[in-house]
Amino acid sequence: MRLLADIVLMPLIAFITGLFLVLMYRRVRAKIERRVGPPFFQPVYDIVKLFAKKTQISHGVMHDLSIVLLLGGYITAEIFLPVPGFKGLAEEGDLLTLIYIMMVPMLGLALGVGSCANPNGSIGISRALTAMLAYDVPLAVAIIGATMTYGTTNLVEIVRIQQEGGMATWGIATMPLLAIGGYLAVHGMFGKEPFEIYIAPAEIATGPMVEMSGKYMGALFIMQCFQLYTIGVLYVTLFLGGGENWPLFLIKVAAVVFISVAVTNVYGRYRTDKVVRWMWKWPTGIALLGLALVMAK
Amino acid sequence: MSELDFLFAFAAVLIAGVMCCGRDGRAGWAAMAVYGAMLVAVMAAAGKVAGGSIPSALGFSVLGHKIGWRMDGLGWFFSMLTAGAAFFASWYAAGEWGRAQPGMKTQHLLLALNVAAMLLLVNAGDLLSLFIGWELVSWAAFAMMAQKGGPAQPAAMRYMIYALAGAMAVLAGIMIVHAVTGSFAYKDFAAAFGAMSSGMKWLLAGLFAAGFGVKMALMPFHLWQAAAYSETPGASSAFLNAVSARMGLFALILVLVKVMGLSALAGLHVPLIGLSAKGLLMWIAAFTMVIPTFIALMQTDARMLLTWHGIGQGGYMLLGVLVGTGLGTAGGLLHVFNYATYQMALFLAVTAVIHRTGTSDLDRLGGLITRMPWTYVTLLMGIIGLAGLPPMNGFVSKWMIYRSLLDSGSAFLLIFAFVGTLGTILSVYKLIHNIFLGRLRPQHEGVREAPWSMVAPMLALGGIGFVTGWFPGLALNLTDIAQAAMGAPELPHGLGGVATARGSLNMIWVVSILLVAIGFGAIVFYFLGNRRYEVNQLNNYAGGHFLSPQVPYQFSHEFYPGLARVIGPWYRGSIVRAEQGIGTLLDVSGDLWRGIYHLAWTPLYLLAATVIALGWAIMGGM
Amino acid sequence: MSQSLPAIIYPVAIPLMGAFLLPIGARRMAELAGLFGRIVVLLSFSTSLALAVSIWTAGPAVSAMGGFAAPLGIVFYADRLAMLFLLALNVAVFLFWPRGQGAKGGPCTLMLALLAGGSGLILSGDLFNIFVFYEITAVASYGLAASGRTHAGFAAALRFLILGSVGSSLMLIGIALIYARTGTLNLADLSRIAPHALTGPVGLAAFILLLAGLGVKAELVPLNTWVPEVYGAAPARVSALLAGVVSKLAMVVALRFVVQVFPGDGAHTVLLVAGILGVLAGELAAWRAGSLMETFSYSSIAQLGMVALAFSISGAAGIAAGIALALHHAVVKPAFFMLAARWRGPVGGLAGAVKDSPLAVWLFVILSLSIIGIPPFPGFWAKFLFLKAAFAAPSAGVWIAVFVMLAGTVVEAAYLFRAVLVFFADGERGGSTPRFAFAQLAPALGLGAVLLAAMVFIAPLGASISGMADEASNAAAMAARVLDRGE
Amino acid sequence: MSIPARLNEVLNELPAIQARPAGARRVRVDVAPQGLPALLELLKGRLGFIHLSAISCVDWIEDGQFELVYHVWSHEMKLLVSCHVRIAREPGVYVSVHDIHEPAGFFERDIHEMFGVHFDGAPSMEKFILTSWEGPPPMRKDFNTRKHVEETFEWVDYRPDWLKDIERKGGGIES
């Protein structure tokens, strides 16, 4: 029964927190542009309006299945992500499983966009996958380094280890370089400004979202909420000591997303190969240095 | 007459059967039935082989050496793979695809020969019979590759040269062992290996690793496999891809891991760098994982892309086995099984596309999802398996390999493995996008779905991949038998997966939750919004431009331009140039020697030389 | 122990007499020459068969000529090794008896002379006697080489003659050197004196000179420049005979020298070097060869190089491997030559030959598989014996030899299967490649059958070869048998 | 304000030509239709008038003529020469000068589309501005745009009858 509650509640909490994160993102951007920014329930309005669209255009069965796969993938990822109070299935599948489950929605979106038969979408997906290859290398190094220090890939265990000695045993304290390298990679994962090459409105008309309208677009907005939440929580779980209690946990997740979002709005957009070169130079370098330190211990 | 003899008898009957009445239509189905019977026979022998091994009547003694065949756990596992792969290949070839092929009789015959040769190899009793089986497998594969003629022949010729060089290295290794131990039995070799000098150990390990590595297309010898396997006709190339390249892995496991023992290999140290022999081999496997995968990324032909991935996946299996822990070996062997299922499904799907559209060039296909949905489903299941994503079985074995690498603390190898996986994800998406997604080209307008006789085996393979992905315990029971025979530590596992202290995986939960979540996603999608309306592919956003079928509006050529700009300069093909260097060296020295035979005045030079020699001898000697 | 005198002489005497009688008879009844020649060969074959059976049962036989005792008189020594090659020679001569327009008086007499010279060469136990019979075979082979009556044939035969005579003269000098140092020419006697008399550079020089003489026929590297021309120009049957058997005889004589007269390491290393160079030259030249005939001539150089490598390994195992390799080559090479006779011209032109003459192509495949050494075929077991012998006594030279041999096998497989792939290629204009009449294919098919039979009865064949090798390897027993026959 | 001496020499070489200064850096030259290509050639060759900035066309409907004006610039002399040519309106055919000045090709296409003047030898005479226009060349004076607009388009009448009867009932626009 406890598991049933976890399965239902964890995605719901993820969605709601995600909405707040999206709202925070748009508010921060507005404030930077000296604007008032959207009202409080704006993300909800957007999603409801998109789902309430009277005409829904689809480009084939795969287009629909991709949305289903998208939502299913992220809901599964939430269930394997331990949050204070809810353990979910984190025991059954560990960190490596989570990394791979987070790739399932990406593949689902890619297949859906491909079936829209629009080259803007295909170019967007090709850039998105290249960006994924770029930021996943430093991320992998960071994750390997983390699991090396903690000795286990069981997320619940990792959180417990970090909380034993309070702030001192947090991931960022024990392995600062890995945390920094990891954060730069996580910033890439958010897919915002400096690495926003695959949404690139001016060049490829929002890339993958070019043929998404109505409830397809609504599902993508939901994915954005889940994405911000999942990546934020993953980083917090690995390097910021996971959640002892809800308020502190939410503050940490908000902090992770806030710094990234704040940085985002002052940058232009990197070209695809610049993204790859940058990601494989700085974050990977820092993370490898951290890994070397970890291995030395 | 033990089970092994039944197996050999089936193979012989099959060859004879195809020889005599291979022509008429039903031959394909009959062959399929026999392969099925073989598979059942092997499965039945599982119990008996779990403990010891099944002797076979086949055996003779020549020049004072007794040669015999028997089946142990490892042999059983690979025989099961061979029979399974042959069963699906013949099922595919028996249907309409086979009737449309010229010279189908020879293909059936060659498939039967290949299966017989592989059975002889994997159930070898001693080193000599191992070599006999090895040669037969190499030549049967050569015949199968060269059978189609045209561009296949230079590829087959290149393969034959590599394979024979490898075989000669193996022969030299075997004879050295015989010279040292006096017999060809594995146990004598194992016993004597410990006492050998490190120089001899290096020599033997080097010879066997190089010899078997050629067939497995390990890094320096990997150039031949892609062209050779993709030029073979459809069903047999699926068979070759799924199983034939793994014969090299079988022999490597048998000799390096089971006979020599990983601990002995770990003992040998490379003088300069701090690597041990095992470490060196693991790094070769790591490079074999990454570099062929990124070569595959740049291919424009579907079959070449898949064969390059075959080489890459070989690296994973070897890495898993070399880790040596129970988890790693099980991961490696399970990856052999998983790879066979999804690689065969992928190849059969690509062959179905070739059967219908006539081309496998990724730049001239697109949008076939509306015309060939079931082939699309198979290819999708295949690429999810190849990329190693959760619902399919590819993920389980990769997870186990990663887990074992983490346990053994080799972080940099794990980074290579991870980069290899990412490269795979990128290139498999390019494969499925360029063939099935995107815009349907006008000339493929009339394409129909592949016939059921071709779709059924594909879906069956995909189904196996999904079921063993959901309940990996089924496949792990098979690998346990092989692990026991290999002497690797036992791996405790349930039906869902592996539960270790430092991180466990239970695929039953992972996949079930995924399906439930997808169900929930479907509910959200289908019930919340209005009913969807399907539009034709020209009703698309093109910046206000009116789309027409004549103007191609598809992005598939050079699919990752950004990445190509970064890693493009790294493809210098240094190994290809090395190979060409050897080729020119051979030609130049050949011309030199041939020149000598066209000299006119040899007798004169000879006379002069002898007179001088004589003068020296007489002056000095007297 | 000693057989009645006349039995050993017959294999040499009968063909010699036939060779002289035939020209007289042939002037009147020209077509009878061929038939008469065949009868003589059959006769000599039957006598040598009888002799072989008796030796097989009773052990090696010795016979001194004209009643003179061993060290002085001329001695014939026949052991199982000699008998094997004698039978092989007789069979080969019978199989490759000149046919068609070549079967006039000249070539038949030469064939008989060749038979006589060869038998004498293999049987005689006396150094000078060996030289005499070697000269007879050499002359006969020059004549046969020119029997093609083509311009190229005459030129090749002439060059072959010059080279052969240079070789013979060197051999003569060698014999003189030995005679000067030891005072005797009888092999058995020499085997007792030579170890302490012929050591040092003089002994080595003597061996090199002898080897130079023999090397011409045994196609050893510096001396085999005649091979591609002669085999190319001579009629196929002649080249088959020369390459197949006659070159082996010279190699066996070289073996006798190494075993009995020069047991020291010097001789073995010389043979090893000659062998390595032979394999290298043969394989690499064959890789670049144009037509099939040229490829096979180079390939025979390579194979003989391998036999030399085998013989260079001292001890019975080496000899056994050498015999096995020589025997296998004697069976396979003539068949290749018969095939190459019909498939003249560059290989490229033979595309699609499998449609025109499938039997020939499949025979070609089986022969090449066996010569490369693929397990079920006897070629593999020959190489297996060689490797076993080589690794039994591993020295630096032997390692190089093994590497060269294995690499040579790879190159050999490459150029043979390059041709096979051309045969199986779908030639555009069908029916363009020459077809085989059954008569031309018969000898090759016969040899193919022998090969397959050897594949099946490999075990007994292996045992008899190793027995033969043991017997041939102990020089002391042979000396004892020849010298103190009386006492 | 006078015509530069060098220009005067060149202009005098041609028959039937009048030139008068038309501004600080502007000279107007009226030339016979058959003389224009020669004039342009001379100006370009001798005096560096390499830049043909525009060809404009004026529809003198009363005289039944079109006037083609070629504006040519010389950057060395910093001078604009506008060569005026009068061609008959009815056949409306003239020779193309694209071989002298390449941009002339486009100007001629434009004039053909708008005025219907056909230039012999022009690279192409097909429409590229009003691609879906079937009517007569719209810029000709005999084309009555007002009538065309009246026929094809409908207007919103600012005081439609439904607004009138609402106002009768007291509603309507707040004054």
Next chain:
Amino acid sequence: MTDKPLKSHVRPPQDTMPGGAGQGCPAPDAQTRSIWRRIMDDFADHCRARSLFVLHYCTGCGAIELPPTITSRFDMERVGITPMVTPRQADILLITGYLSLKTLKRVILSYEQMQGPKYVLGFGSCTINGGMYWNSYATMKRLDQYIPTDLFIAGCMPRPEAVQQVLLKLIEDIDAGRANAWQDYYRNYDFYLGNQQRLFGAGWNTPTDVIGEARHYGYYGPGTEGEHTRLLAEGGGSAARLAHAEYPSTALTGRIKS
């Protein structure tokens, strides 16, 4: 003419306008709506009003008024209006100024690619009655003849305040459920097609199958098909028939949607 607003209680009758365009047509799904449905619709309208995506399509000289309206000077994001790149995701199509016939074709294609409740705002007098190009042969005069338009703003380029005011008016209409002009395109497609064919000739067609969509979403009224659509069907080729000949259908089963 001072742009004085109409008295609120005045509602012009619908049938007088040709094709019934203009100030909102009779309640769309006129069948009695259940309580649950009415609540959902009201909530949907509430959200639709507060989340509007404006299409980035600057067709005329008025587009320069948009940046100040959307960004920090007037910040329409306060009421949930953000610019969106493609017509598929946009709700509002702004026609900012004169429309040449060539641009009108692109506008119609973009309009048809937009989804569900979509709104068209005509900026400036050029969209009302041709503006200063009233007698030009190359520009269209009345926007609402070619695509149903919700609101017009008088002025020869209205300032951002006016734009802001029209947007707020639109939000108010949507909230009240009155902004249903878009359904008129489906109900009276023949009228619009007729006007379009008058300009572009009988061969004019777009890849979107409007009749099929009308039938699918239940807006198939009497005015959807008429002689113009028949003209399109056989003469220029109706979207559906043309779809087969020129545009291969991607429908999974390959059936052609009649």
